[in-house]
Amino acid sequence: MSVKTGDKLPEATLLTMTAEGPAPVALAEKTKGRKVVIFGLPGAYTGVCSTAHVPSYIRTAPSFAEKGVDEIICVSANDPFVMGAWAESTGAAKAGLTFLGDPSADFIKAIGLDFSAPPVGLIDRSKRFSMVVEDGVVTLLHVEESPGTCEISAGEALLSAL
Numbered sequence: 001m002s003v004k005t006g007d008k009l010p011e012a013t014l015l016t017m018t019a020e021g022p023a024p025v026a027l028a029e030k031t032k033g034r035k036v037v038i039f040g041l042p043g044a045y046t047g048v049c050s051t052a053h054v055p056s057y058i059r060t061a062p063s064f065a066e067k068g069v070d071e072i073i074c075v076s077a078n079d080p081f082v083m084g085a086w087a088e089s090t091g092a093a094k095a096g097l098t099f100l101g102d103p104s105a106d107f108i109k110a111i112g113l114d115f116s117a118p119p120v121g122l123i124d125r126s127k128r129f130s131m132v133v134e135d136g137v138v139t140l141l142h143v144e145e146s147p148g149t150c151e152i153s154a155g156e157a158l159l160s161a162l
Helices: 027-031 047-066 078-092 106-108 155-161
Strands: 013-018 021-026 035-040 071-076 098-103 114-117 123-125 130-135 138-141
Touching: 013 078, 021 027, 021 078, 027 138, 035 047, 047 071, 047 078, 047 155, 071 078, 078 098, 106 123, 114 130, 130 155, 138 155
Parallel strands: 035 071, 071 098
Antiparallel strands: 013 021, 013 098, 035 130, 114 123, 130 138
């Protein structure tokens, strides 16, 4: 069953890259008492993820901040090394976005937004989605029908629905 508006996010520990190496991040702590945007995508360095989805949140980050969003978090079923390098190479880190790895897709599976596409090498990946989470509760959710599409999950679409 997929997560829906009004649901509390499940407990999850994701990974971030720090100067000292990978470090765990408790998602419940990241969202407690805060308003955050979480967007998920199939994979680092993949086409639409790199050319459309991440850039849409880089462009809209200042506008989200104006609407009271404390942090924008990108989640993907990749390791923290890849996520850290990708955040740097896209300019997302400089723009203030947080990239968290979910290497076993445990969080993505727990919220029911996983998929696999073996012909293109994508196993246990995230559907393309975006959500607003307030104090751990999903208040707005957009899920794309196709992982190759970035329309309703793009930064501009989520921002306009906020």
